Amino acid sequence: MSMNALAVLAIGAMAQVFFSARVLVQWILSERAHKVLSPSLFWVLSLAGAYLLCIYGWLRHDFAIVMGQFVSYYVYLWNLKQKGVWGRLPLALRLVLLFTPPVVLLLVVNNASAFVHEFFFNTDVPLWLLLFGAFGQLLFTFRFVYQYAYSRRRQVSALPAGFWIISLAGSVSICVYGLLRHDLVLIVGQSFGIVAYARNLWIGRGAKI
Template identity: 40%
Template structure:
């Protein structure tokens, strides 16, 4: 039973990361096709689904780094859908549910078990150098969306700018170090694949800029 439970949890994590991976693959393919970095609607739709599932994974794993990260980025995904004028296309009841999901999940941490908060904080000793690196890396992965959000608001459009991919690349290396310490196969696979997409988008960005200059 413990074996099934353990790998069921990993299955949830891998499924969430597969959605994160799918959003990057679709975004990269569309960017390659257009010859410039694009921000498609499906990127943000998949982000929302994956973020909620990975938040649940982080709660089950008592991983404060993941919990903080997914909570911060969730609303930014919604805002990007608003900027693309796609949020209003969701039925009202679906929009209410989407807003409520992370609140319910976090409420479960506080109300669901007396020891849950204690387990999360005891499992997340930020004084440990590697855990601190993981926390900073995860914070950077979410700050990149704050940066992306600011950039998009400034241009009144959903955009994935160069700085977004640079921050992603640096943060990915930091989280890979953290995942190696935690022996977390989900994070190892996700960031190992993600860093390739991040670097490739940087290349596409500079190619598109070179064409503009010429």
């Protein structure tokens, strides 16, 4: 494996470390409280993981991964605002976090033909597999759209039962995609998540969806 490939793998692995850490933190705190919690650190780690995984997906020319992170990105920011964390971040960091997605989209628009060729005509990812991966990422990401709508109605950051049900379905889909893509980063990250999502459903049984 080349140094470049190792560097890309390291970025993806670090992203999954953040994602796994968020699940572990949320799981431990929920077990202690005997109810499903939405801790601030969960959202901090989510944002860090999404930022790195988006870079990983870009370097891998994997549209499914990039798309998944873009959809949930601002939901993480909203939850950080609800938790009172966003306002405490340095202004420079907030500006970088706010404007990274628009800058990336601008680069894509300016190089649309190259983007389409690299991401949709990638010989390593057949179209049917790309569509399957995109479906899994959309399903997995929809949990944060659902969580945002649920929390916004109540004006509190919460992780309802429906969030964990969608998480389970999406995680299984992405894990299968990772197996088909021989992507160890996705396989390891999602395998751990499946156990935690099922446990959160058990802890919060009887809670509103």
